[in-house]
Amino acid sequence: MTWHTFFAMGGYAFYVWGAYGFATVVVIWNVVSAIRKRRTVLKMLREFALAEQAPKEGTGQHYASE
Amino acid sequence: MYKYASPKNFYVLAGQLIPWLGIITLVLFATGLYLGLYVAPPDYQQGDSYRIMFIHVPAAWMSMYVYVMMAGAGLVGLVWNIKLADMLATASAPIGASLTLMALVTGSLWGKPTWGTYWVWDARLTSELLLFFLYLGFIALQAAIDEPRRSARAGAVLALVGVVDIPIIHFSVIWWNTLHQPASIGALNRIISPTIYPTMLHPLLINSLAFFLFYYMVVLMRMRGEILARERHTGWVMQIVRASAEAAR
Numbered sequence: 001m002t003w004h005t006f007f008a009m010g011g012y013a014f015y016v017w018g019a020y021g022f023a024t025v026v027v028i029w030n031v032v033s034a035i036r037k038r039r040t041v042l043k044m045l046r047e048f049a050l051a052e053q054a055p056k057e058g059t060g061q062h063y064a065s066e
Numbered sequence: 067m068y069k070y071a072s073p074k075n076f077y078v079l080a081g082q083l084i085p086w087l088g089i090i091t092l093v094l095f096a097t098g099l100y101l102g103l104y105v106a107p108p109d110y111q112q113g114d115s116y117r118i119m120f121i122h123v124p125a126a127w128m129s130m131y132v133y134v135m136m137a138g139a140g141l142v143g144l145v146w147n148i149k150l151a152d153m154l155a156t157a158s159a160p161i162g163a164s165l166t167l168m169a170l171v172t173g174s175l176w177g178k179p180t181w182g183t184y185w186v187w188d189a190r191l192t193s194e195l196l197l198f199f200l201y202l203g204f205i206a207l208q209a210a211i212d213e214p215r216r217s218a219r220a221g222a223v224l225a226l227v228g229v230v231d232i233p234i235i236h237f238s239v240i241w242w243n244t245l246h247q248p249a250s251i252g253a254l255n256r257i258i259s260p261t262i263y264p265t266m267l268h269p270l271l272i273n274s275l276a277f278f279l280f281y282y283m284v285v286l287m288r289m290r291g292e293i294l295a296r297e298r299h300t301g302w303v304m305q306i307v308r309a310s311a312e313a314a315r
Contacts, residue, residue: 006104010114015179019118019172020103023125026168027280030161034284038291045298045307046314 073293074302076150080286087283094276102269109266116266118176124274126169129197130232132162132281136204137229140222149296150289152218155225156208157288161281163201170194181245189238190246193231200228214296 009016102120109116136158143151173191174184185191204221211217239248262270297303 001104009117010108012113012115012179015115015175016103016117019121019175020099022171022175023121023168026164030164030280030284031287033160034287034291037288038294041291041295042307042310045294045303046311048298049304049307049311 071148071150073150073297074300077290077293080290084283084286087279087286091276091279091283094272094279098269098273098276101265101272106265106269107263112180115176115179118172120269120273122169122172122176123270124277125165125172126194127274128277128281129162129166129169129194130235131278132158132165133197133200133225133232134229136162137222137225140218140225143218144222144226150293152214152222153289153292153296154285155218155221157285157292158281159201159204159208159221161284161288163198163205165277165281166194166198166201170198186245188245189242190235193235193238196231197228197235200224200231204228 139151139154208217208221
């Protein structure tokens, strides 16, 4: 079998590769969005933690120096 | 076994399992794709278009399996008030929705060359489309309620009502005279003496196992995010947050 006949899929290239292409997109979306989900939560919690610390440490100079 | 029911232990155990699930899933997908797209011969009636089956059938199976998991977890959360069960239900919804969409789109792309149409309002296709909307309804409902307990309960009730769609999808090809073909492999005896050739059966089974493990991988990943969010006031989560703040600095 040559690469050409492989990609041609007996004339059904659009349907076969369309289906496999869409499936690939769904699989990748699932992994990326699952990673993002946890990272977003962590980022939010980090910001909460910083916001809670800030007033205790805050002297005014802290902000001026930034 | 019970000690894994604590969110902390579950978080750690899931973190250890995820890479292994990922590696096994990857190997299975690679094998399934090779066997399905390259090794398996063209079908004598459908030519090469039938190769869509190798992803369409597993996606359709998983669309129903994930829904049953979601509704089952919802029920456990509802009755026994177990947080991890609520999180499993919530984490399953977007995965299930995406796999349902995959089943619909790949089915549509298979339908055009075999039936001559991308879509027909027959019982199988319509009930599968309804499943997609049930997932979306669950996600929208949970997103609309801020309080976690109430959000989980409302979602569980919706998921449990929607469970009637699962037997309808499954039996639709038997109950109604539809365009969609009946199952080629169903009961165990069909796997032992199947109605399709082994070269065609193997990639189907391998891909099915790959999708099955893939679901568990991504659902565990999502649950880890849910756990951090809902356990944010506990000491161990604060420790993780501090450590990640150190790493980000």
